Structures are given as structure tokens and as C-alpha cells.
Amino acid sequence: MPKSKRSKVVALTKVKKDATGHKQKIQNKLNECVQKYDNIYVFSHENMTTIPFREIQAQWSDSRFFLGKNKVMQIVLGKDSDSEQLDNLHYLTEQIKGDCGLLFTNKTYEEVKNFFDSYGCEEFAKAGHVANETIILQKDSDVFNTFAHTMDVYLRKLGVDVILQNGILNLQSNFVLCQEGKPINTEQAKLLKLLGYKIAQFKIELKCCYHKPSTTFKKLN
Incomplete structure (x- = not known):
């Protein structure tokens, strides 16, 4: 088992002052995980929401996930060969950027890869998401008939041409909810949801992994 190259106490001088001690708690937990688990993965994520991610965490209760605070994770693990906690760990640290997280686990590479290769969960799109299909609401369709009549003002603010007739909301013209290959805007995202x-x-x-017993780093895509 490789030994740590340095003390576990890290001065987080390159991040903003931590009045609540939150960053220090993250540092301590990261250090514990470096010692406890044999494998570390950097992963990227798209369209993440709380509920499905918590479901993954529940399924992987014997492992540990970290999200956000990229700078803290980089500093704690070590950003170069002089500051890294373990030999070659700084290669993994270099991949901590953008919307990403860390997974610490003792599961085999095959178990990890098979799970995440097959995992996917449908979610509501956020503004900026590029639609993979075209959805058009047809004029005079009953799509808004069950909506409360008080929704008419809100729908018109979102750009939908509706009028209230006999207490029912009627669509007066075709409306493009989204178009294949084009990013959706804020109003479209609200309507889709x-x-x-x-x-x-x-x-x-999965972006890369680090195997502690052999101190080896591997890119995965």
C-alpha cells in the first residue's frame, strides 16, 4: 500500500476565506477517503438533479461521491508532483474541471464502468439544452384545457398565444416547444416542464481513474 507523500493538513490559502469551516470539513473528508478507498474516479455530469443522484448514492452506499468545490479538491489531492498526496495523483487532479465530481470506491473497474455505461435518467431540460427532437403544439389542441383559467396571463408571458373562452384556455396558433438541434430558451424550458x-x-x-495500490492513472475517454 503506497504511503502518503505529505501531511494531511492542507492550508487552503488559494481559496476564499472559509468563515463557516465548510471547506475544512470537505478537506478532512477527502483526506479520509484517500486513505480508505483504493480507486478514485473523476466524472462529468449532464442535467443532474438531486433526486436521481441521491438514488445513485444510496445504491453506492459503500462508496463516496464529492461534487463541486473543484479548487478545494485540487488543492487537497495535490496539483503537481510536489504537492500530490500519492504518486501520480496529480494527473487525476488535472481532470477536475467544469461540471464534475469525484467517486471514491473499492469496487472493481468493471463494476464501475458497467454501472455508469448503462445508467441514464430522463430529466426536464434546462435553458441552453440542445433539443434532440421537435415538439410543436398545434392550434386548437386541448393541451391547456385542463389548466386553471388563472394560468392565461402566465402562459402569455411565456409567449403562448392562448385566450380564455368559457373558462377554458384555448391555443390560438401553433407553438414550437422545442426544435431539434437548437438550444431551448428559458421560456421553453418552463413550458416543457x-x-x-x-x-x-x-x-x-467517467473521465479518468486512479488506482492507489499501483499508483497508476488512466484516462477513460
């Missing part, structure tokens, strides 16, 4: 269309997918992609 309002109407129950989940056109995005929560997906986790």
Missing part, C-alpha cells in the same frame, strides 16, 4: 416533457437525460460519464 409545465407540460411534463422530459427531453434531457441525466448522465454520468
